[in-house]
Amino acid sequence: MTETTVSKPATAASGPEAALPLAISSRASRRQDHKNRKAQKKTAKDPKRKITWDRIWAQRALMAMAVPLLLYQILFKYVPAYGWVIAFQHYRPGLGSIWNQQWVGLDNFRNLFTGVNGRQFANVIVNTLGQSLLSLIVGTIGAIVLALLLNEVKNLPFKRVLQNITYMPHFLSWVIVASLASVALSLPSSGGFINQALLNLHLISHPILFLTQPNYFWQIVAGTNLWKELGWNTILYLAAITAIDPTLYEAAEVDGAGRYRKMFNVTLPGIRPTIIVLLIINSGWILSTNFDLPYFLGNGLVSQRAQTIDVFVLRYGYQLGHYSVAVVAGIFKTIVAVILVGSANLAAKRFNQETLV
């Protein structure tokens, strides 16, 4: 009895101040929750849980659903890899079967990795990595910033309009984007509004022929990529942001956090797993995403900085009918992509982040 009577006034007295400790406790409990979830995950991954026939039978419906996808992957991703034997042949498509070809050992590898071709190939690797990494970094940062900003827009219709406008360019084909870019970057007399704007702002005294300057090419590729994919890339981040528990924001508000504080201490950590996973996925594409822009925007003058692996393969492989050289480059790309994804994954694991595998 006494206990209740004592405690009652005590709680009553602490009424106005209760918000703070309560918030703390709720945060603490959330942390606890998170830990629990992590623990659960750990158990889910626990290798001790053996795959038994019983388990397989119990999940037979799920298994059946997975089988077609698995077959698809095997059929279209692994089976065609037998074509890699072309790398060791002097391949002529007219001879029919690929087993009916002249075998040349490592000649194609030597052709691609030594001499004039070797220097050129080394150069195109640098270009591919440079353009991709720059695009990836600029694109990711841009998307995150835009997602954060969009998240702060409280007027819903306005936000929708903004979002639509920014992701529209995603649906344009690269040919169109490339010609838009080439017009934008041309001389004012040909419709180059970028030069016109810079001239009007008195930032330059003579128009710059951007597409003839090798040193601008990577930036042009990154910039064009950003323009086209910015809105589209924010979609995943915006989705991740909506998944953040609103009570976290409330708690932060109670703690006296302003808008920027909330952005940095709640939103950004909240979407960190998404950022990491997307970065890992994209790192696998680094060697393969660079064809359209360098192909359409590149020209002889900037080829030193513009030519990427895919463009090189097209010009020296397919266009000359050297399919074997194209396959050698393809094998090389696959190996590098596996290494890149693997090391990105490893790095993420090292920093104790969400990983793919």
Add this chain to the structure above:
Amino acid sequence: MRITRRKLLTLAPVAAVSLGLAGCTPKGAASTSGPKKKAVIPAGDLADKSGTLTPSNPTTLSVYIESTHQIPAADNKLTKLLKDKLGVTLKYELVTPENSDQKIGVMLAGGDYPDLIGTGDLKLRFIEGGALTRLDSMLKTGKYPNVEDYVKPYIKQMSYSGTAVDKGLYILPNYNRFYGDITGGTYNGAAFWIQKRVLEDAGYPDLSNMTVEKYFKLISDYKAKNPTTDGAPTVGFEAPAPTGSEWILTNPPALLDGSPNNGGVIVDKKNHATIYANKAIAKTWYQDLNKVYNQGLVDPETFTLTNDQFQAKLASGVVLGMQNQGWQFGTATSSLQSAGKDQYTYVPLMPVYPGVTPYYADRAVMNTNQGFGVSTTSKQQKQALKFLDMMLSEPWQKVLSWGIEGQDYEVGSDGKFTRTDEQRTQSKDLTWQSKNKLMALMDMIPKHNGTFSDGNAYSPDDQPTEFYATLSAYDKNFMQKYNKKTWMDFVNKPPQNPKYYPAWSITLDDAANQANQQLTDAAVQHLPKIIAGKTSAFDKNWKAYTDAIGQIDVKSYEDVINKGIKYRLKNW
């Protein structure tokens, strides 16, 4: 499936009617390759008397064509004529020359080809990739008289002589297999072109003994007086290197040195070929170009132009001069003509180095890499070849190049073809062409160049009376000022071609192809820097270019060309 069935249903009454009519006309030989229905052969010269292609057994042929022209309009009258007379419907797959390289690679990798392949590929990838059928044995059956007649005198030149597939005839070349007398007035070869208004403004100066210096003087004088053209800045000179036509940038040195167009090489008196890209004759030209670039005569955007942008620029009339081959900017010329801007069209000039005789115009040569072949995967090879055979017949050649009598041309009492002014004007109109001509097919179909058996020239442009009559008043006056009758008169009289000529059509092997590509790459990478660089930096830039060439296996390229020249000297 449903569509074809429906089509067949609608065709049935038509076939029935023609069956009824055919009863009155004598029927041809019994049908060959076992068509499903009895062949009904329509009356007239345009019908296939052998019964392979008849409206009663409609044939759909898919055709791949490398051309800058568009697919003809749906209501094109010749499309309808093909359907009515031969029962043939063409399904076009048009690829512009600058995209053909990559398209061919993809097609070969896929291994599925249209029935007919109209290729312009110097690398012969369709033949060597096994996409084309060897035609020799089909011709031996005697069922294709027009094709036989076409190839007979030139079978050695037309046949493939490499090692990748069986030697033999695969492609029927599309141009310059001449019949009868050669006539004609338009020049489509290589030249330094200059806009007519430039010469007009300079008071029609003497064009003989043209030099690079005089040529640029004409241009700079005119540009100084007329800094803008129709509101846009006037461009003095273009030296672009659009994909597939990089030779616009690289060919001039050989021409300036009095060497005919042999591609990347010049061939000396002993028939030995060497590349000239890194030689003194090239250095002189690019040094000149570097000088005029720094005087602001060359379009600063020239090196980044794609072929489309280049043609658009020419068609806008702002470009005063360029080195090019006439056919390469044919579209721009016709669009200027149809807009009535003849003063913006071009005259061929022949600047040369001191002491050199110009050798720009050559005797038109057959481009044996170019033309139509029948694909190996075609399910109707006989029909496809028969189609080419029919198209090669004189009546069809007249339809394709002149049009339809009474509509597109008239026949005089002396049997000579003429056109009325209206017919002449409309023939240049691009919209009219799309409805009344098969321009894309015409690019690749083998032609009866020269004269027909009735003495008429192959095409209106070649008919001497027609050529002069079609000239606009501006052009007539222009020619009069120079006292010349045709555009051909502006260039040198072509001497007899060397026996091996031209070296650019020699098939390269893998190593040579690669070296050739590397040479082209080095050129498009370095030449713009050399041309657009400071005059003081010229020597340094030139050295960088020749160093880059030095690293390329040029010998393998030259060896293959020299082997080809030897082979031709022995066998042609």
